[in-house]
Amino acid sequence: MRRLSRRKALSLVKELDAFPKVPDSYMETSASGGTVSLLAFGVMAVLAVLEFFVYRDTWMKYDYEVDKDFSSKMRINIDITVAMKCQHVGADILDLAETMIMSNGLKYEPVIFELSPQQRLWHRTLLVIQKGLGEQHSLQDVLYKTVHKGAPTTLPLREGASLEPLSACRIHGHIYVNKVAGNFHITVGKPIQHPRGHAHIAAFVSHQTYNFSHRIDLLSFGEEVPGVIHPLDGTQKTTPNNNQMFQYFITVVPTKLHTYKISADTHQFAVTEREREIDHAAGSHGVAGIFVKYDTSALMVTVREQHMPLGQFLVRLCGIVGGVFSTTGMLHRFVGTCVDVVCCRFKLGVYKPTEVREAQAGQQQNDHLPPLDLRPGEEARG
Ligand SMILES: *[C@@H]1O[C@H](CO)[C@@H](O)[C@H](O)[C@H]1NC(C)=O
Numbered sequence: 001m002r003r004l005s006r007r008k009a010l011s012l013v014k015e016l017d018a019f020p021k022v023p024d025s026y027m028e029t030s031a032s033g034g035t036v037s038l039l040a041f042g043v044m045a046v047l048a049v050l051e052f053f054v055y056r057d058t059w060m061k062y063d064y065e066v067d068k069d070f071s072s073k074m075r076i077n078i079d080i081t082v083a084m085k086c087q088h089v090g091a092d093i094l095d096l097a098e099t100m101i102m103s104n105g106l107k108y109e110p111v112i113f114e115l116s117p118q119q120r121l122w123h124r125t126l127l128v129i130q131k132g133l134g135e136q137h138s139l140q141d142v143l144y145k146t147v148h149k150g151a152p153t154t155l156p157l158r159e160g161a162s163l164e165p166l167s168a169c170r171i172h173g174h175i176y177v178n179k180v181a182g183n184f185h186i187t188v189g190k191p192i193q194h195p196r197g198h199a200h201i202a203a204f205v206s207h208q209t210y211n212f213s214h215r216i217d218l219l220s221f222g223e224e225v226p227g228v229i230h231p232l233d234g235t236q237k238t239t240p241n242n243n244q245m246f247q248y249f250i251t252v253v254p255t256k257l258h259t260y261k262i263s264a265d266t267h268q269f270a271v272t273e274r275e276r277e278i279d280h281a282a283g284s285h286g287v288a289g290i291f292v293k294y295d296t297s298a299l300m301v302t303v304r305e306q307h308m309p310l311g312q313f314l315v316r317l318c319g320i321v322g323g324v325f326s327t328t329g330m331l332h333r334f335v336g337t338c339v340d341v342v343c344c345r346f347k348l349g350v351y352k353p354t355e356v357r358e359a360q361a362g363q364q365q366n367d368h369l370p371p372l373d374l375r376p377g378e379e380a381r382g
Contacts, residue, residue: 033332040328047320051313058260058307067254067300074179074252074267074296078106079155079172079218082186082290083113083211083238086169090190090200093175095182106173113168113213116158123155126234133229155217172218179296186214187289210288212246213238219292221252221267231271243278243288250294259305268301269294 082089086108115123171186188210189202215236220228237246252269278286 032336036328036332040324043328044321044324047324048317051316051320055308055313058305061304061306063302063304065300065302067296067298069254070179072179073176075174075176075222076184076294077174077218077220077224078184079170079216080186080290081111081113081168081170081215081217083168083213084188084209085167086110088188088205088209089169089171089186090188091171091184091186092191092198093177093182093184094198095178096180097178105175106171109170109172110166111168111170112158112162112164112166113215114164115155116160116162118159119155123234123236126229129229130231130234133231174224181293181295184292184294185289186212187287187291207242210242211239212244212288212290214246214290221269221294222254223264223266225257225262225264225266228266231269237275239275241277245276245278245286245288246290247274248290248292249273250292251297252294253297254300256300256302258303267296 076093078091080091089108091106175184187200187202188205189200191198191200216232216234218230219232220230232248249272250269251271252267255266255268257264257266276284276286278284278288
């Protein structure tokens, strides 16, 4: 009884066979079929190779969500050179809560404002990239992808000694601030904290020495990612006025970056800039200096490098192979039918009537009939 059901199951499976074996002699091969097969294999190979390149390629996916992390500190990286002596300028941050954040992390270094030829070359390259970034956003993707540790993202050191006086001041370093709006500024005099707020001691600095011409080599928020260029990097502003006020209004967008090479919590930002001369007589009030007002966005961007999963790649390969195979087969048959019809209609060339072909096929079948051909029913009975 069990043997019977097993045989039945076997025969059922046999009937489900989608790949019946046909003896070679039943198959008719032709030169046209061979050519079509060769073509099909060629197309398959080309498509498969192209698909492999798509599989190897990666792209950036941007996701947006509300930033719920308000407690953590944000880091500001600064590297600004001002055309004034270090003892005359001071930098600090005042945040929305009017608390002054001591800028202990900042170093003041006397330098020469003019760039050396090699530094100028680097600066010009930076400006070219900056211009490209403004016109074409996908460049940012490339930059994200190619980031690697140790990339030269800072101004190269001045080569050789110079006799010029060190009349400028490079202010560089980083500061941690609360994630609320704030104001980073560089102005005359060192900052001091007093009970009613904060002030800069500027009593002994002559107005003639004021010069807030500056160059921003780096201004970024969050973790520093080497190789990423920020919107203000490379900005250089010179002014013939002593009392000039430069303002930068920045909206910082927290950005989580996950590429195959690097994972970082960084921040992108958008900036608008303004500058005007302070002239109290003309009604333009204010304080000369460089003011960077920043605010954080409530939206957070996650940038992820992605590529096609292996499974999808395999499915697409199967699609290519099967699709090309059946499509060329159909085309071949269709063209063959058309040729047959045309030949039959207009009696062009030699045309073999179908009955003759069938008769030939029948003979062949008899020759190759297997000696024992038990049909499923008989098998079960025996
Ligand atoms: C400030 O310094 C820059 C660069 O050295 C110079 O071009 C500019 O004329 C100076 N401005 C003033 C007011 O001295």
